[in-house]
Amino acid sequence: MIQPHIHVDSQQIAERVIVCGDPARAARIASWCEGGEHLSTNREFSVYSAWFQGVKVTICSTGIGAPSMLIALEELKQCGATHIIRVGSAGALQNHVxxxxxxxxxxxxxxxGGSLSYLPQSYPAVADLALTMRLLDVAGKLKAAHHLGLVRSHDSFYTDEEMQICQFWHQRGILAADMETSALLAVGRYRGLKVASVLNNVVLYEQDVQQGIAQFNQAEADMMQGEKLSALIALEALVSF
Structure with a gap:
């Protein structure tokens, strides 16, 4: 059956899946694999099939935020996905990132808000340990500068109290913020999936958000290298599982 949002069926989706926010990033990740094939595009969801080190993988964009992430997660699971890694971007909440x-x-x-529609706030958002260890192993092998720790996912970075919110979580050791990881980890666990997240830092702590995103959109070399490394690390972790 064709899924209503991602517009693919179970014959087209691999067990191992990369998700990312930006449809253009999904296309780039597919280009770093072998035999990349565009399967569908509908709204924010662009889906590709490819092979990496001889293993079939799926790459699916999810747009911005938890609600569309969770639509993709549910429909990918319906199509047989078992392992999902988010390859995303984040803004640092610590000066050393x-x-x-x-x-x-x-x-x-x-x-x-998306995961809260499924589960109470007391339910933890925790990555699969074995899959996370694979990410760490591959990051070390590729000599990628990386940090292991906790992140925060939220629904807007334009709130009136954004600076105070960032300072609050900075003081509590949270490494970075994005908009999708917590939904993937909490609901993915709840649905019985193996889930993990690797994020490329695109905004320095206490840097203006719009300035940081503008730099990312201009494809500054270090951030684009981070994007490619995060994708290759996730792909190798998935296929070695």
Missing amino acids: GLGELIIAEGAVRDD
Whole structure:
């Protein structure tokens, strides 16, 4: 059966899946694999099939935020996905996290609304340990600058209290913020999937958000290298599982 949002069926989806926010990033990740084939595009969801080190993988964009991430997660699961890694971008909440450096999420603060529609806030958002260890092993092998720890996922970075919110979580050791990881980890666990997240830092801590995103969109070399490294690390971790 064709899924209503991602517009693919179970014959087209691999067990091992990369998800990312940006449809253009999904296309780039597919180009770094072998035999990349575009399967569908509908709204924010662009889906590709490819092979990496002889193993079939799926790459699916999810747009911005938890709700569309969870639509993709549910429909990918319906199509037979068992292992999902998010390859995303994040803004640092600690001064020692540089541009283009990677954050491998052990878990996430659940300040997103999407996962709360499934599960109470007390339910943890924790990555699969074995899959996370694979990410760490591959990051070390590729000599990628990376950090392991907790991230925070939220629904807007334009709130009136954004600076105070960032300072609050900075003081509590949270490494970075994105908008999707907590939903993937919490609901993915709830649905019985193996899930993990590796994020490319695109905004320095206390840097203006719009300035940081503008730099990313201009494809600055260190951040684009971080994007490629995060994708290759996730792909190798998936196929070696």
